[in-house]
Amino acid sequence: ILLTVCMFCICCQQLKRNMPAYLAPWRASPCVFRSSKSELMPNLASDGVVCAPLQTFTEEETMLKNMVTKFAQERVAPLVQKMDENSKMEDSVIQGLFEQGLMSIALGEEYGGTGASFFSIILVVEELAKVDPAVALLCELQNTLTNKLFTTYGTEEQKRTYLPRVAKDTIGSFCLSEAGSGSDAFSLKTRAEKKGDYYIINGSKMWISLAEHAGIFFVMANTDPSLGYRGITCFIVDRDTEGLHVGKKEDKLGIRASSTCPVTFENVKVPETNILGQVGQGYKYAIGMLNTGRIGIAAQMLGLAQGCFDHTIPYTKERVQFGKSVFDFQGMQHQIAQVATQLEAARLLTYNAARLAETGRPFIKEASMAKYYTAEVATLTTSKCIEWMGGVGFTKNYPIEKYYRDCKIGTIYEGTSNIQLSTIAKSLAQEY
Amino acid sequence: MAGLRVLVGVKRVIDYAVKTQGVKHSLNPFCEIALEEGVRLRERGAAAEVVAVSVGTRVCQETLRTALALGADRGVLVEVGEGAAVGPREAAAALAGLAGRLRPHLVLLGKQAIDDDCNQTGQLLAAMLDWPQGTFASRVEPEGEWVRVQREVDGGLETLRLRLPAVLTADLRLNEPRYATLPNIMKAKKKPLEVVAASEFLGGGSPPAPPRLRVLKLEEPPPRGGGQRVDDVPALLERLRASGCI
Numbered sequence: 045i046l047l048t049v050c051m052f053c054i055c056c057q058q059l060k061r062n063m064p065a066y067l068a069p070w071r072a073s074p075c076v077f078r079s080s081k082s083e084l085m086p087n088l089a090s091d092g093v094v095c096a097p098l099q100t101f102t103e104e105e106t107m108l109k110n111m112v113t114k115f116a117q118e119r120v121a122p123l124v125q126k127m128d129e130n131s132k133m134e135d136s137v138i139q140g141l142f143e144q145g146l147m148s149i150a151l152g153e154e155y156g157g158t159g160a161s162f163f164s165i166i167l168v169v170e171e172l173a174k175v176d177p178a179v180a181l182l183c184e185l186q187n188t189l190t191n192k193l194f195t196t197y198g199t200e201e202q203k204r205t206y207l208p209r210v211a212k213d214t215i216g217s218f219c220l221s222e223a224g225s226g227s228d229a230f231s232l233k234t235r236a237e238k239k240g241d242y243y244i245i246n247g248s249k250m251w252i253s254l255a256e257h258a259g260i261f262f263v264m265a266n267t268d269p270s271l272g273y274r275g276i277t278c279f280i281v282d283r284d285t286e287g288l289h290v291g292k293k294e295d296k297l298g299i300r301a302s303s304t305c306p307v308t309f310e311n312v313k314v315p316e317t318n319i320l321g322q323v324g325q326g327y328k329y330a331i332g333m334l335n336t337g338r339i340g341i342a343a344q345m346l347g348l349a350q351g352c353f354d355h356t357i358p359y360t361k362e363r364v365q366f367g368k369s370v371f372d373f374q375g376m377q378h379q380i381a382q383v384a385t386q387l388e389a390a391r392l393l394t395y396n397a398a399r400l401a402e403t404g405r406p407f408i409k410e411a412s413m414a415k416y417y418t419a420e421v422a423t424l425t426t427s428k429c430i431e432w433m434g435g436v437g438f439t440k441n442y443p444i445e446k447y448y449r450d451c452k453i454g455t456i457y458e459g460t461s462n463i464q465l466s467t468i469a470k471s472l473a474q475e476y
Numbered sequence: 477m478a479g480l481r482v483l484v485g486v487k488r489v490i491d492y493a494v495k496t497q498g499v500k501h502s503l504n505p506f507c508e509i510a511l512e513e514g515v516r517l518r519e520r521g522a523a524a525e526v527v528a529v530s531v532g533t534r535v536c537q538e539t540l541r542t543a544l545a546l547g548a549d550r551g552v553l554v555e556v557g558e559g560a561a562v563g564p565r566e567a568a569a570a571l572a573g574l575a576g577r578l579r580p581h582l583v584l585l586g587k588q589a590i591d592d593d594c595n596q597t598g599q600l601l602a603a604m605l606d607w608p609q610g611t612f613a614s615r616v617e618p619e620g621e622w623v624r625v626q627r628e629v630d631g632g633l634e635t636l637r638l639r640l641p642a643v644l645t646a647d648l649r650l651n652e653p654r655y656a657t658l659p660n661i662m663k664a665k666k667k668p669l670e671v672v673a674a675s676e677f678l679g680g681g682s683p684p685a686p687p688r689l690r691v692l693k694l695e696e697p698p699p700r701g702g703g704q705r706v707d708d709v710p711a712l713l714e715r716l717r718a719s720g721c722i
Binding site: 103104107108110111114115143144145146148149153157158159160164 | 542545
């Protein structure tokens with residue numbers, strides 16, 4: 045394939061045609077072709093890692109992965125069933141995540157974080173999701189949403205006030221969706237009225253993750269409905285602000301340990317200094333953050349599928365029917381191989397999207413692809429795993445059925461699969 | 477005497493808990509406990525510096541990096557040639573040489589490694605240095621120029637008071653090692669890691685003594701056979717006699 049593409053590159057160059065954009069993200073290409081479009085040339089100098097497999101990690105990333113695996117196995121795994129049954133995240137797990145520095149992975153050291161790479165976040169989320177996708181979600185949202193919102197759009201004052209808190213023990217929660225606005229996020233109705241140097245927020249949000257434990261809320265409210273979505277502004281609201289009320293959490297099918305609650309705002313007074321970024325720019329921030337958040341969710345779905353797979357295969361090798369292990373039947377082997385292949389493809393999509401985002405290259409299409417594909421693969425993998433386990437896969441004594449329930453949310457939140465496909469199509473439309 | 481310098485030996489062993497295609501190596505669990513004790517001593521203010529040492533080939537650097545991520549201040553690799561046998565005698569000799577150079581007040585080792593289960597390095601090292609030893613330690617308390625060590629022995633617990641410098645080996649119940657937190661993993665990169673050639677300590681120029689141990693055979697124990705129930709003691713004795721055991 046390498047040779048064919050090289051020939052293609054050279055042909056294009058000779059014909060002085062534009063290099064197709066799909067070759068741009070392909071960093072493994074060893075051809076150094078002289079294209080008129082400088083951004084298409086693989087930038088060998090700054091990338092550092094050239095022609096290396098996507099599963100190449102730095103030493104820190106490897107140490108981190110090992111640590112999280114150990115932590116997840118020892119501190120989270122014993123509590124998974126209990127947390128799922130009671131629909132409640134254990135305090136020891138939340139504390140453990142903070143203590144290990146897993147809630148401030150990419151945050152700067154001056155704010156109490158670790159200063160690790162964005163890819164490290166992806167690895168951590170994947171490892172945690174192998175054990176409990178709900179715990180992985182908590183880690184993912186804090187790192188890709190809460191921390192990122194502050195570091196990207198916060199003023200120095202806001203960063204100094206809030207970042208040490210979110211690094212130490214405070215969970216952040218992103219309030220965008222409402223009963224009447226899910227995919228159509230920008231038709232939100234929550235209103236923020238300006239009164240001198242503060243705003244009064246009224247409205248109600250729904251499907252808000254982590255609301256049960258969050259100490260800080262990012263509230264997307266419209267300061268001027270006549271401007272449509274250009275009035276949406278992001279407000280930082282502390283939990284104990286008067287008028288903010290977290291409702292009863294939803295009784296969900298999956299990721300039950302992660303709370304999802306309605307949050308209502310009744311004349312909530314927020315000072316002007318608590319606006320994140322600029323007035324009327326909230327919609328941009330939301331889209332921007334959700335683009336990287338997508339890769340995090342892809343990592344969560346990836347870990348979920350892999351964890352489920354890792355639990356199932358040893359069983360199929362042990363279980364004997366008709367004189368041989370279930371794994372040894374050719375029909376089973378083919379199914380298992382197909383699922384494993386798709387898992388690998390999902391992994392590479394996710395890792396590549398993460399590396400693209402990390403090196404500052406365009407990644408929106410790849411992120412959408414990763415999220416869409418891993419969610420689909422997770423659904424397929426978990427469904428198949430239950431079948432391969434047979435009767436025991438169907439009972440709560442084994443962890444498989446939990447993965448099956450948990451995977452469904454992947455196609456729904458942080459942009460439904462349909463939204464992802466539309467995003468990908470839009471990207472494609474721009475390329476041709 | 478606060479401000480002790482603590483030398484901790486860490487060995488790279490095969491990780492039996494992890495089933496992967498390749499063989500995974502990790503830090504010997506007893507060495508991890510020894511390291512945790514050293515780090516806790518420093519956090520209590522009793523020790524000033526914790527130096528992690530490993531004796532082996534260059535790949536042991538990753539073990540030392542893990543030790544740095546777990547809290548050691550700096551690492552030293554005593555590098556041996558590829559294929560060189562490093563048994564307890566060689567390891568103890570290397571550590572003794574390094575101790576002569578670094579002058580630690582306390583050497584903490586794991587009681588044994590999980591690959592060869594020798595339980596010899598600490599004892600040999602103490603003999604080579606002519607230092608007191610406290611093996612199978614389940615509690616360590618520095619007291620000025622002394623260290624009080626509680627040891628787990630067959631009869632129970634024995635408490636010794638040793639004059640520093642001393643060699644201690646850690647047993648399972650000494651402490652529960654921490655996880656490497658993310659900030660420490662990132663800081664580990666910046667901590668100094670020195671590589672020293674083993675030839676400086678072993679034999680001092682002359683070729684090292686040939687290994688005195690040769691592994692003849694390594695095999696798994698035979699699968700457990702079925703058992704037999706007997707009704708009372710006389711029947712048991714009769715069975716034992718019949719099978720030639722007594």
